[in-house]
Amino acid sequence: MSQYQVKAGPEAYLPPAAASMGIVLPDPGEAHIEGKIVSEDKAYEHCAKKLLEAKVPTIFPGPLVLWKWNEKAAQKAAAVRRLAEILPARIIPMADYRPKYPKIDPEVEINPNHPNLTIWHSNIDVGLFVGVHCHQANLALKIIRGGTNCYTLAMCAQAGHEDACLSFRDATVEKIDKLTATIERLKKEGVKSQAEPFTQFKMDRTGRVD
Amino acid sequence: MSKEKISICEDLADVMPPEYHTLVENATYGNGERGWKDIGSSKELIEQHSLCAGCPEALAFRYVMASIPNPEDTVFVGSTGCTSLVFPHVAIQNIHSLFGNQNAVASGLVRTLRRRFPDKKKDVIVLAGDGATVDIGLDCTMQSFFRQENITTICFDNELYANTGGQESGLMQKGFVAKMAPVGKTFEKVRLPEIAREAGCHYVACLTVSKPNRVEKAIKNAVLVAREVGPTYIQLYTPCILEIGKQSMEGLDEMKDAESIGGRFVMKEYISDEAKKLLDSVEAERKAKKKAAKAAKK
Numbered sequence: 001m002s003q004y005q006v007k008a009g010p011e012a013y014l015p016p017a018a019a020s021m022g023i024v025l026p027d028p029g030e031a032h033i034e035g036k037i038v039s040e041d042k043a044y045e046h047c048a049k050k051l052l053e054a055k056v057p058t059i060f061p062g063p064l065v066l067w068k069w070n071e072k073a074a075q076k077a078a079a080v081r082r083l084a085e086i087l088p089a090r091i092i093p094m095a096d097y098r099p100k101y102p103k104i105d106p107e108v109e110i111n112p113n114h115p116n117l118t119i120w121h122s123n124i125d126v127g128l129f130v131g132v133h134c135h136q137a138n139l140a141l142k143i144i145r146g147g148t149n150c151y152t153l154a155m156c157a158q159a160g161h162e163d164a165c166l167s168f169r170d171a172t173v174e175k176i177d178k179l180t181a182t183i184e185r186l187k188k189e190g191v192k193s194q195a196e197p198f199t200q201f202k203m204d205r206t207g208r209v210d
Numbered sequence: 211m212s213k214e215k216i217s218i219c220e221d222l223a224d225v226m227p228p229e230y231h232t233l234v235e236n237a238t239y240g241n242g243e244r245g246w247k248d249i250g251s252s253k254e255l256i257e258q259h260s261l262c263a264g265c266p267e268a269l270a271f272r273y274v275m276a277s278i279p280n281p282e283d284t285v286f287v288g289s290t291g292c293t294s295l296v297f298p299h300v301a302i303q304n305i306h307s308l309f310g311n312q313n314a315v316a317s318g319l320v321r322t323l324r325r326r327f328p329d330k331k332k333d334v335i336v337l338a339g340d341g342a343t344v345d346i347g348l349d350c351t352m353q354s355f356f357r358q359e360n361i362t363t364i365c366f367d368n369e370l371y372a373n374t375g376g377q378e379s380g381l382m383q384k385g386f387v388a389k390m391a392p393v394g395k396t397f398e399k400v401r402l403p404e405i406a407r408e409a410g411c412h413y414v415a416c417l418t419v420s421k422p423n424r425v426e427k428a429i430k431n432a433v434l435v436a437r438e439v440g441p442t443y444i445q446l447y448t449p450c451i452l453e454i455g456k457q458s459m460e461g462l463d464e465m466k467d468a469e470s471i472g473g474r475f476v477m478k479e480y481i482s483d484e485a486k487k488l489l490d491s492v493e494a495e496r497k498a499k500k501k502a503a504k505a506a507k508k
């Protein structure tokens with residue numbers, strides 16, 4: 001078994017792909033925490049605690065939940081919003097994967113080719129990725145682990161991500177809601193969110209409206 | 211993919227940057243009459259690009275994107291080159307293939323799409339430079355013509371390998387001296403439009419992009435013919451101003467010179483009988499629709 005642990009960085013300018021260090025993906029019904037395969041229930045608990053103890057917890061929704069491909073995508077978007085509100089956490093979108101230099105505003109967008117800029121800009125210490133295509137998620141997660149101290153959580157709809165510090169697989173609306181329910185339960189048990197006060201920015205076609 | 215799907219999930223719409231809101235509200239998806247005249251008044255499907263200032267290829271990209279009849283159901287297949295620097299910025303589905311095999315990828319794609327979506331009109335368009343189309347990828351290009359694949363092949367012809375520093379290409383004109391071809395080309399420019407015609411393309415056009423209405427017409431014809439009849443080929447002269455020693459503002463003049471009488475890019479067009487029949491019926495339908503709309507207005 002691999003001794004390597006997928007911890008928050010900064011690890012190196014070019015961190016190794018976790019898969020090359022022996023980290024394997026979880027089977028259905030499982031997840032991984034820092035490279036160790038665990039039951040999904042354990043991962044919900046760990047993920048909820050990480051989000052609650054973060055100073056700047058942030059959710060990064062990707063194209064698969066931002067764009068209304070179908071009704072399921074819309075339901076996932078609603079579940080992501082519920083999760084953000086219960087925490088509370090910032091939402092910073094990753095609307096597509098275009099290399100938008102130098103126009104990108106790191107306060108309101110995350111550039112998948114330089115996700116570290118957004119994370120550095122807002123001092124994001126825990127980030128949850130949801131609805132990002134796997135090929136781009138792998139790239140972004142590795143860059144983040146290489147250059148930032150952000151603890152990355154992946155709510156993956158496919159087979160999961162070795163390069164995230166914690167990864168679920170086969171994400172559905174129910175699984176996102178289960179994470180929300182776990183956070184709600186922990187809060188009822190007395191765990192307080194450590195998030196610094198913030199105001200979620202809002203956009204319309206003229207730009208920021210907050 | 212359909213224009214209905216180009217919408218933002220309501221629950222997260224308030225965090226989406228403005229450019230996506232305008233894309234949904236003001237782009238020309240679903241407009242059968244879209245064309246180059248929408249440029250400037252509607253949201254273009256090319257947001258910004260990373261090509262050089264004044265690059266005619268950027269101009270060509272804008273006209274092509276504005277002219278394709280069915281962008282929401284179109285997939286582009288591209289190859290490595292300056293074109294591949296632009297595709298990440300384009301709001302149309304696209305695939306980046308290996309250098310030279312773009313027509314092979316497109317062949318598989320169009321067959322799969324037809325089987326997967328038999329009731330929909332899906333267009334597959336190859337857009338690559340002259341190196342990928344005529345030199346390294348000539349085999350795949352020709353074989354797709356021979357097999358009568360329903361794809362449109364657009365070649366951005368800048369007459370050399372531009373983004374690797376100016377090497378000689380098959381479409382380079384005879385005698386031209388480039389930065390990395392100091393001896394000068396010793397044989398004639400490959401006559402791919404003629405070869406495409408003989409290889410079974412039903413619509414072939416060779417032109418510059420100095421006149422947007424011509425480009426629009428050629429693109430629309432090529433896509434419609436490829437959809438219904440068989441392979442089509444368009445060669446657009448998009449000179450690399452850097453590699454031929456021109457200034458940013460001189461690209462247009464270069465194209466105008468090239469298309470003047472006796473030039474290499476005097477517009478030529480070939481339409482097969484089958485394609486002509488189709489295009490005539492499309493034109494008649496369009497005219498009837500216009501007439502009916504005019505009558506309804508009165």
